[in-house]
Amino acid sequence: MIISDAGTLKRLDIKHMSNTPAFLAKPAIAQSSRTDNTYYEVDYTEVVDSDGCYASGRFTPAVVGYYQFNASAETVGGDSGWAGYIALYKNGSIDLSTQSYIDGTATRQGVLLVTSGVIYLDADDYIEVYIKMNTQGATFAIGTEGQFSAFRLIGV
Numbered sequence: 641m642i643i644s645d646a647g648t649l650k651r652l653d654i655k656h657m658s659n660t661p662a663f664l665a666k667p668a669i670a671q672s673s674r675t676d677n678t679y680y681e682v683d684y685t686e687v688v689d690s691d692g693c694y695a696s697g698r699f700t701p702a703v704v705g706y707y708q709f710n711a712s713a714e715t716v717g718g719d720s721g722w723a724g725y726i727a728l729y730k731n732g733s734i735d736l737s738t739q740s741y742i743d744g745t746a747t748r749q750g751v752l753l754v755t756s757g758v759i760y761l762d763a764d765d766y767i768e769v770y771i772k773m774n775t776q777g778a779t780f781a782i783g784t785e786g787q788f789s790a791f792r793l794i795g796v
Contacts, residue, residue, distance in 0.1 A: 662790065664687045665687055679771070684769070716783045725738070725774075
């Protein structure tokens with residue numbers, strides 16, 4: 641794309657005007673026997689990856705910018721009363737997290753934990769999804785429902 645800046649023609653790569661890189665990944669398999677009150681990485685498998693930036697459960701953008709992230713993961717099993725946490729880890733540390741709670745006697749059979757937000761990334765930063773449960777039981781499982789996705793915001 642060619643644009644004019646006060647009469648001077650300049651070249652602009654169309655790549656900088658699209659919401660890429662972008663990806664979508666979904667849980668591959670259930671992950672059973674997870675210890676209560678410990679963060680575990682969710683195992684997602686790539687469905688769509690516009691620029692080859694998603695691999696091994698990790699998104700590394702290769703393009704600097706602000707990214708809209710969406711993540712959800714299913715927890716299965718556990719006893720009554722619980723707290724669930726889903727977190728986006730940036731470079732190995734929590735950057736964004738959401739907590740969900742249920743008190744009382746309801747037995748939890750399957751709950752979808754969800755988070756979303758905007759995160760600024762350098763070209764070599766990476767994002768992963770982790771969840772943990774705090775139940776009255778000793779273990780929980782990660783189910784096969786949910787997704788992990790992101791796209792670069794333009795104009796920011």
